[in-house]
Amino acid sequence: MRLLFIPLIACLAFPASALRAEEGLEGLERLIAAWLDSPHGDYQSLSFTYWNEQGEVPENCAMCHSETGFMDFLGVGGLTAGGVDHPGTINTVIGCASCHTAEAHALDAVTFPSGIEVAELGSSATCMVCHQGRQSSDQVAERVAGKALDQVSDELAFLNIHYAASAATMLGSVARPGYQYEGRSYAGQFMHVPGADTCVACHEPHSTQVEPDGCLACHRGVEEMRDIRTQHQDFAGTGDRSGGIHAEIMALHGQLLDAIRLYAVEVAGTPIAYFSGFPYFFNDPTGTGDLPSELATRDNRYQSWTPRLLKAAYNYQVVAKDPGGYVHNPRYMLQLLHDSLADLAETVEIDISRIIRP
Ligand code: HEC
Numbered sequence: 338m339r340l341l342f343i344p345l346i347a348c349l350a351f352p353a354s355a356l357r358a359e360e361g362l363e364g365l366e367r368l369i370a371a372w373l374d375s376p377h378g379d380y381q382s383l384s385f386t387y388w389n390e391q392g393e394v395p396e397n398c399a400m401c402h403s404e405t406g407f408m409d410f411l412g413v414g415g416l417t418a419g420g421v422d423h424p425g426t427i428n429t430v431i432g433c434a435s436c437h438t439a440e441a442h443a444l445d446a447v448t449f450p451s452g453i454e455v456a457e458l459g460s461s462a463t464c465m466v467c468h469q470g471r472q473s474s475d476q477v478a479e480r481v482a483g484k485a486l487d488q489v490s491d492e493l494a495f496l497n498i499h500y501a502a503s504a505a506t507m508l509g510s511v512a513r514p515g516y517q518y519e520g521r522s523y524a525g526q527f528m529h530v531p532g533a534d535t536c537v538a539c540h541e542p543h544s545t546q547v548e549p550d551g552c553l554a555c556h557r558g559v560e561e562m563r564d565i566r567t568q569h570q571d572f573a574g575t576g577d578r579s580g581g582i583h584a585e586i587m588a589l590h591g592q593l594l595d596a597i598r599l600y601a602v603e604v605a606g607t608p609i610a611y612f613s614g615f616p617y618f619f620n621d622p623t624g625t626g627d628l629p630s631e632l633a634t635r636d637n638r639y640q641s642w643t644p645r646l647l648k649a650a651y652n653y654q655v656v657a658k659d660p661g662g663y664v665h666n667p668r669y670m671l672q673l674l675h676d677s678l679a680d681l682a683e684t685v686e687i688d689i690s691r692i693i694r695p
Pocket residue numbers: 383384387397398399400401402466467468469470471499500501
């Protein structure tokens with residue numbers, strides 16, 4: 338019996354395992370192709386070429402903008418974990434080795450710019466390191482401390498949250514990425530639903546894409562993710578509640594820019610415009626808010642900041658730079674916009690009677 342049985346098993350087992358290996362290989366090829374197409378694998382991106390003339394990525398940028406810097410931060414190869422000790426190598430994207438060393442797999446806790454450490458992050462921990470932003474409520478509060486709210490100060494300059502700080506958004510008041518006004522309470526982590534509550538539950542980690550079909554199976558009646566809505570109040574006070582929660586956030590965001598511009602003229606005494614390029618807020622000699630790109634220069638950066646204006650502009654940018662904010666933490670985004678508008682309304686005439694705070 339035995340003698341007959343073993344070759345039979347071997348015969349059956351061989352083609353099956355060969356098939357599995359081939360499937361595995363195809364899976365791996367698909368995965369690599371998806372990664373190569375993703376922003377993480379984009380060798381041309383400014384995120385990985387910005388320092389090419391310098392020849393190296395400085396320590397304070399390397400953690401997120403170079404594979405060697407990220408490995409340095411994780412302590413791969415005997416380096417000290419938790420900080421970057423050497424400049425990063427230019428033209429290194431976020432490759433396989435960024436997320437698949439023993440150190441990356443073991444990473445479970447991340448410290449945010451507010452100093453808060455958040456633990457039990459599992460396979461989303463690596464995402465949280467680079468998508469945490471570079472400023473928080475605390476840095477804004479520190480910068481304006483001791484200054485009169487509506488007094489222009491030449492010691493003030495714009496603070497930029499940095500980009501794609503989605504992890505901080507998702508954690509809300511736990512990480513405090515937005516400027517949180519005193520006396521208000523803010524939404525914490527957006528828990529959403531089990532199965533769609535972590536970075537990698539929604540984003541395939543190699544393509545970084547979100548597959549909308551799974552979302553729309555729950556969120557019936559809409560065809561686009563941006564049309565999803567479960568909170569039905571008229572947060573922006575426009576009378577139009579037909580759009581998704583994304584539209585509600587965008588409407589308030591637009592109102593905030595108008596309010597910032599009005600305040601700049603009436604209180605700070607110098608017109609301001611937002612332009613999509615560093616450092617984002619510029620003097621606006623046209624007074625239209627529509628800045629010609631030749632005026633978006635370093636010399637023309639806005640310099641008539643008051644504490645109140647800086648807080649509102651900071652929050653405007655927090656919302657602008659996480660286009661997924663409506664999914665990552667809609668209530669937190671709405672609260673930041675609402676409170677920034679309410680604060681500006683204490684000194685300039687804007688109608689906030691119809692906006693609603695969630
Ligand atoms: C905590 C992580 C982190 C650190 C530290 C960091 N960045 Fe970034 N940075 C990012 C992420 C994430 C993006 C990608 C945003 C996107 O394109 O989605 C980015 C994008 C950029 C871009 C491209 C912006 C654009 O509009 O495409 C530049 C330039 C940049 N960072 C400069 C810097 C500099 C300079 C430093 C150091 C002083 C730095 N970064 C430090 C995370 C970081």
